[in-house]
Amino acid sequence: MSTPFYVSPQQAMADRAEYARKGIARGRSLVVLQYADGIVFVGENPSRALHKFSEIYDRIGFAAAGKYNEYENLRIGGVRYADLRGYTYDRDDVTARGLANVYAQTLGTIFSSAAEKPYEVELVVAEVGETPDGDQIYRLPHDGSIVDEHGSVAVGGNAEQISGFLDQRHRDGMSLAEALKLAVQALSRDTNGSEREIPAERLEVAVLDRTRPQKRKFKRIVGRQLGRLLEADGAGTEAETSEDE
Amino acid sequence: MDFLSEHQPELLPGKRQLPPAQGVLEAPHGTTIVAVTFPGGVVLAGDRRATMGNVIAQRDIEKVFPADEYSAVGIAGTAGLAVEMVKLFQLELEHFEKVEGAQLSLEGKANRLSTMIRSNLGMAMQGLAVVPLFAGYDVDRERGRIFSYDVTGGRSEEHNFAATGSGSIFARGAMKKLFRDDLTEEQATTLVVQALYDAADDDSATGGPDVARRIYPIITVITEDGFRRLTEEESSQLARAVLQKRLEEPDGPKAALL
Numbered sequence: 001m002s003t004p005f006y007v008s009p010q011q012a013m014a015d016r017a018e019y020a021r022k023g024i025a026r027g028r029s030l031v032v033l034q035y036a037d038g039i040v041f042v043g044e045n046p047s048r049a050l051h052k053f054s055e056i057y058d059r060i061g062f063a064a065a066g067k068y069n070e071y072e073n074l075r076i077g078g079v080r081y082a083d084l085r086g087y088t089y090d091r092d093d094v095t096a097r098g099l100a101n102v103y104a105q106t107l108g109t110i111f112s113s114a115a116e117k118p119y120e121v122e123l124v125v126a127e128v129g130e131t132p133d134g135d136q137i138y139r140l141p142h143d144g145s146i147v148d149e150h151g152s153v154a155v156g157g158n159a160e161q162i163s164g165f166l167d168q169r170h171r172d173g174m175s176l177a178e179a180l181k182l183a184v185q186a187l188s189r190d191t192n193g194s195e196r197e198i199p200a201e202r203l204e205v206a207v208l209d210r211t212r213p214q215k216r217k218f219k220r221i222v223g224r225q226l227g228r229l230l231e232a233d234g235a236g237t238e239a240e241t242s243e244d245e
Numbered sequence: 246m247d248f249l250s251e252h253q254p255e256l257l258p259g260k261r262q263l264p265p266a267q268g269v270l271e272a273p274h275g276t277t278i279v280a281v282t283f284p285g286g287v288v289l290a291g292d293r294r295a296t297m298g299n300v301i302a303q304r305d306i307e308k309v310f311p312a313d314e315y316s317a318v319g320i321a322g323t324a325g326l327a328v329e330m331v332k333l334f335q336l337e338l339e340h341f342e343k344v345e346g347a348q349l350s351l352e353g354k355a356n357r358l359s360t361m362i363r364s365n366l367g368m369a370m371q372g373l374a375v376v377p378l379f380a381g382y383d384v385d386r387e388r389g390r391i392f393s394y395d396v397t398g399g400r401s402e403e404h405n406f407a408a409t410g411s412g413s414i415f416a417r418g419a420m421k422k423l424f425r426d427d428l429t430e431e432q433a434t435t436l437v438v439q440a441l442y443d444a445a446d447d448d449s450a451t452g453g454p455d456v457a458r459r460i461y462p463i464i465t466v467i468t469e470d471g472f473r474r475l476t477e478e479e480s481s482q483l484a485r486a487v488l489q490k491r492l493e494e495p496d497g498p499k500a501a502l503l
Contacts, residue, residue, distance in 0.1 A: 049346070051346065054343070054346070055343055056343070076344055079340065079343045079344055080248055080340075083336055083339070083340045083343075084248075084249065084252070084253070086336070087249075087256070087332070087333070087336050088253075088256065
């Protein structure tokens with residue numbers, strides 16, 4: 001019987017991390033930003049049906065970059081977790097923190113188990129609060145760690161550069177149109193610094209809007225409404241968003 | 246629901262071990278629910294009384310719930326079980342919508358509710374029946390539709406109007422005489438209040454509008470724009486208007502003889 005080559009645990013983990021990072025980097029990036037009335041998700045997605053963002057529960061949204069089948073699996077798991085919690089206890093007892101913990105456990109276990117390949121996904125779990133101070137955004141990298149983010153976060157291929165760009169320009173209390181424009185600007189910057197145009201049809205946009213009268217705050221922004229928001233400049237936007245409710 | 250039955254079956258209504266019943270179990274029962282379609286939507290309404298034997302258990306119970314954006318359920322029968330069934334039904338519609346990214350068809354929702362009622366058959370045999378009325382706006386066919394059920398989960402689509410619960414026979418009689426094809430939304434809401442008044446008039450278990458306590462029927466309207474529950478103000482106005490007329494004519498509006 002031949003003895004397998006010795007691979008140090010450090011090396012093994014580094015290899016797995018490298019593998020996952022490369023997988024995630026192949027996908028397009030997406031950004032999640034706080035704005036005055038909630039949290040906006042923006043990403044480039046040519047598909048109308050295969051979403052990168054989705055609703056998990058009343059105030060909780062989910063965003064993922066990486067491999068579709070893997071994050072879809074995690075998304076459905078999250079919806080189940082949240083619905084079961086909400087049914088057993090109460091709708092208020094479903095929190096982003098709890099959900100992020102479950103995701104972290106799942107990703108961490110998969111990452112360090114030798115039997116499975118690590119998931120090539122990076123997730124964002126966001127919860128909109130009653131006030132901007134109550135907003136929570138968690139970023140979950142492939143290895144199962146949790147990062148508590150504020151203001152803006154980017155995940156996916158070009159994430160570091162984009163989040164650098166966003167950190168400099170994002171400020172609290174932006175209107176939805178301002179935040180959306182900043183996000184599109186950030187996404188359209190290529191690795192080499194040049195800019196390209198992303199048409200509205202290729203954008204996937206969703207919001208967690210705390211001003212929505214319904215319990216479920218998640219809403220996709222599509223079609224004409226998206227076009228209007230992208231065209232609107234700063235001032236006239238507040239009225240536009242509320243009129244669509 | 247499949248997930249729930251695998252992981253925590255004890256949370257599902259149909260999966261419970263029942264102790265053998267001795268005598269009649271006394272639990273609050275909900276009474277009358279009525280529904281009427283009109284061009285462009287459907288109205289679902291219910292009285293506010295829950296009874297336990299000959300005692301009024303609750304005066305202000307709410308028996309009409311939104312199931313999702315385009316449908317609602319009104320419940321008659323054992324209140325505790327019915328409320329739980331509605332909660333599970335709401336959960337299931339929402340869960341499906343989130344996982345699949347699309348809403349169930351109205352027919353699909355009605356079928357799902359049918360299965361849930363059937364799973365309660367054991368309880369129904371012991372006198373704890375739940376008989377809901379399901380109404381919704383069919384987005385594909387662009388009209389309001391009503392589905393009624395029996396204790397065994399048998400589902401049938403009702404045209405124009407329907408009623409369930411102990412006062413339903415009287416309410417149905419009233420609706421039969423008052424219904425027309427071209428009702429407006431406001432006329433349809435008035436019609437259900439008239440029907441509930443007649444049910445309360447002849448059925449002791451159905452509650453009429455309680456002016457002293459300001460308890461009025463719950464009236465909901467489902468149209469293209471989704472589910473809407475009339476505000477306290479609106480339903481009190483409707484109920485008071487009907488009541489005012491009844492002071493002159495206690496038996497309500499007269500239909501033509503021929």
